[in-house]
Amino acid sequence: MKLTADHEDCIASGNCVMISDALFDQDDDGIVVLLAEDVPEDKEDLAREAVKTCPASVLHLT
């Protein structure tokens, strides 16, 4: 399972970091930073939740 992010449209809500700070971080401007593009098995549910609830719909799982 791979995570991707569309940084251009990120609105820096921090929603993903709140769900998992092991998978996501924010740069100084608040824009999403992916900490693990290959999602570890035990974090797949968190990744799915972050993708589903991202206010700007900029996270994707493949």
Added chain:
Amino acid sequence: MTQALPLPPVHMRRNAFDPTPELGEIRQNEGVRSVVNAFGMQVYLVTRHDDVKAMLSDHERFSNTRPPGFVMPGAPEMSDEELASARAGNLLGLDPPEHQRLRRMLTPEFTIRRIKRLEPRITEIVTEHLDAMESAGAPVDLVESFALPIPSLVICELLGVPYGDRADFQERSGRQLDLSLPIPERLELQRASRQYMHSLVAHARITPGEDILGMLIREHGDELTDDELVGIAGLLLLAGHETTSNMLGLGTLALLRNPDQLATVRDDPDAVGPAVEELLRWLSIVQTSIPRITTTDVEVAGVPIPAGQLVFASLPSGNRDPGFIDSPDVLDIGRGAPGHLAFGHGVHHCLGAPLARMEMRIAWPALLRRFPTLALAEDFEDVQFRSFHFIYGLRSLMVKW
């Protein structure tokens, strides 16, 4: 002789915490209904969780800007320059890319890391207010002594607004969002707020402080007009006041009515995070999103909406949609309610959400631990709700311990 107040529009009606059953009926039946808003305008009300989410994500078809010639009923005539000046810097009145340009200037101040740095100061502010309550002695009005001043002081310090001016701007913020007031009066309040903010901007242009206003001037002073700075700062001040304060007041009342859950928030440090999310969902104090205008003919839940119509997304209804969450009318602080829409959705999702969460996560456990026997000092039936405000909440809340 007292006169019965007229009922607020259907999307603002509540029985204490709960939306009235009519809202659920719209959601269950047609999903979208044409209703009359607080100003007598015909608007489309979107009520289902997935539709609210989809609509708020679709800024191209559901726009926050207003087309030329759009006027609110009863609004005095304004020249194009006056209108532009009155709307400048209001992020909630802009679409991308203009919205993104301004939002990106602010997001560094609201990252989770930056907000985390405010934790000690927020804790200190909370402690000071609890000390004051304790020395005043019961009963006290929790809204006046806790729920309003804490977020107010936090946003003032963050933004660079003198807290000493609070009597005036708190009064203005509260009244600006009171939809029972005539539009000309509310526009006049808006004008007074902008005038006040202009004086702060003029001062900060000369001596920018270590606050958001100072940062905006130091880092973006050449790209922003004074009108834009006034609009941005005014929005942050208003939003910082009227949201968290109403959550703190109404949320405390909700916990007092659910003593087992109150005890959990008081005694279990891990409980407050999910409790804050569930209270945000269940109370959904922001009654609707900022109204959108359709830029083209659209269809929501199979209901056709022509171009140029006002569309309201009901956040309380979306958050209590059984298609989104089981037993939606039950308050269950253990579940955390991921995916709730209390902060909105899409590009306008609340910029201050991390700050609001931090304030609530600090304030509730601190309040409940300081006063473990906290109780209502008035009958529940007598509690005064703010039923005509854009943001729902309490006028006052008498408590004892």
